[in-house]
Amino acid sequence: MKVLLFVAAVALIHGSYATLLIKGPTQPVLEGESITLECLYSDSEHNISHVHFEVFSKYMQRWHVVWERSWCYYSVYIEQVGDSLFLTIPRAGRYYEGPYRCVSDFDNVTAQENSSQLLEFKVHYMGELSLTREGYSSYLGVPQELKVRAGDDVVVKCSASSSEELSYSWQKEGDDWILPLSKLSLKKVSRESEGQYTCMAEHPSVESLSKKRTISITVLPGPSRPRPARGPLMTILTRSPSTNQVWSLYPPPAETNNLWCDCTSRWLDEGEGNGRVD
Numbered sequence: 001m002k003v004l005l006f007v008a009a010v011a012l013i014h015g016s017y018a019t020l021l022i023k024g025p026t027q028p029v030l031e032g033e034s035i036t037l038e039c040l041y042s043d044s045e046h047n048i049s050h051v052h053f054e055v056f057s058k059y060m061q062r063w064h065v066v067w068e069r070s071w072c073y074y075s076v077y078i079e080q081v082g083d084s085l086f087l088t089i090p091r092a093g094r095y096y097e098g099p100y101r102c103v104s105d106f107d108n109v110t111a112q113e114n115s116s117q118l119l120e121f122k123v124h125y126m127g128e129l130s131l132t133r134e135g136y137s138s139y140l141g142v143p144q145e146l147k148v149r150a151g152d153d154v155v156v157k158c159s160a161s162s163s164e165e166l167s168y169s170w171q172k173e174g175d176d177w178i179l180p181l182s183k184l185s186l187k188k189v190s191r192e193s194e195g196q197y198t199c200m201a202e203h204p205s206v207e208s209l210s211k212k213r214t215i216s217i218t219v220l221p222g223p224s225r226p227r228p229a230r231g232p233l234m235t236i237l238t239r240s241p242s243t244n245q246v247w248s249l250y251p252p253p254a255e256t257n258n259l260w261c262d263c264t265s266r267w268l269d270e271g272e273g274n275g276r277v278d
């Protein structure tokens with residue numbers, strides 16, 4: 001702003017030509033807030049009707065004319081009021097940071113009359129907190145209640161998109177420790193590990209953006225044994241009526257997955273260790 005006032009003052013002293021100015025937010029904006037930018041000449045002799053807004057696309061690496069549009073979340077309105085041209089963004093988003101400039105439509109103007117300084121502002125935002133269990137599909141996330149087996153290692157990562165690096169911490173309800181990390185690591189869980197765990201994420205500049213999410217961890221009894229590298233999730237153990245021999249897969253799966261079958265059935269060997277119950 002100081003720079004703009006200085007430029008304007010120089011132009012007024014010289015008196016011969018005006019300066020195209022841009023005004024807008026002087027401090028960071030929150031996502032969802034409304035923003036207004038203004039183009040005006042330092043000298044009211046100049047007609048702002050022949051000026052337009054441009055925005056620099058970081059993605060395309062070039063300047064674009066800003067057009068009016070009303071597409072719900074992406075609306076932009078341009079309106080001339082008196083000697084000023086206003087650009088209104090009803091809901092600021094993370095892609096609206098600019099830089100912006102005001103540019104004259106004419107090519108018979110001086111550099112100061114032709115384009116303004118650049119205006120850029122910060123839009124602060126923070127997305128929803130997502131919790132993912134390490135080694136598991138991050139697409140599914142973590143259910144509100146996480147069931148784990150006694151003896152397992154559990155690593156839960158807390159994350160969110162944000163305009164600035166967040167500071168994360170974990171806390172367990174009823175305990176007084178605070179773990180200042182985004183990852184909660186529980187080694188060889190037991191019944192004592194059960195409870196409500198809360199991840200907190202604080203935005204360094206905007207306290208009101210801070211968020212929390214809680215999961216409850218339930219520990220199921222019995223150590224989990226390694227799952228077979230391939231093969232069915234449910235294993236059928238069956239007794240051959242002729243030999244009375246118990247068939248099973250190797251390695252032996254956890255008890256809860258077993259289904260005993262004492263009926264008359266045949267175990268068919270399909271080769272390479274794959275079997276099928278008939």
Ligand SMILES: *[C@@H]1O[C@H](CO)[C@@H](O)[C@H](O)[C@H]1NC(C)=O
Pocket residue numbers: 047048049050
């Ligand atoms: C500015 O330009 C517009 C459109 O060309 C015209 O209608 C308007 O009268 C002009 N205003 C001044 C103050 O010259």
Ligand SMILES: *[C@@H]1O[C@H](CO)[C@@H](O)[C@H](O)[C@H]1NC(C)=O
Pocket residue numbers: 103104106107108109110111114115
């Ligand atoms: C006016 O400014 C724009 C943007 O900087 C530039 O592309 C254009 O050539 C300039 N025109 C004149 C007449 O200076």
Ligand SMILES: *[C@@H]1O[C@H](CO)[C@@H](O)[C@H](O)[C@H]1NC(C)=O
Pocket residue numbers: 106108
């Ligand atoms: C610049 O050009 C526009 C139209 O091309 C004209 O209306 C205007 O009077 C010109 N200005 C000067 C200072 O020559």
